[in-house]
Amino acid sequence: MKKLITAGFVALIAVVIYTQITIFVVPPIGAVPEGRTVIMLRLNKTNFIDSADAMCDRLQGGVSLLCRGVTMGAVVSKTKIIVRLPYSEWLYLISTGGKKYER
Template identity: 55%
Template sequence: MKKLALVAVVALLGLVVFAATQLTLFVIQPIGMLPEGRTVLILRGDKNLNFIDSADAICERVSGGVSLICRSAALSAAINDTKILLRMPYSATLYGISTGGREYDR
């Protein structure tokens, strides 16, 4: 019984490490082309993304602010050429986590 519990803990730890290093919950804020917004689980690959990220958060990190052009470029760079594993509804909570609690205009 102890061996089974140890195997389960090690497997769970491995799964958590894999998710934290290889997956991203990418939040797409409601915008004109996608008025209801979306949250997608994607493979991170070699992209410099956080576990919970958004186009607005990327713009803030890279350029120090958010603009429509930057938002579009960041969204395209994050989503294109990757595998979307799961599509979910928009999450304002995850968006807030990605931006450190800041909200930007649509």
């Protein structure tokens, strides 16, 4: 019985994290040459693992420097960043479905 309660509690925590948190990847570009990965509170249009490039591709059908900048600015200003971490190309590729875009 104790294992069942523990498993239920772990599942509840996982669901809460998945629905309330976004791992947002900022690839190395001019403004942020080393790149960043941030854990933040989720917004309406963000996925669990997301990036500005993935959002531009998903919402506008392509990635441009203007879209990338506007998206990063909007995301950062509208949410609370919980943790800033180093850039992770693996997470970036997950967010874009394995696509790489020009820096």
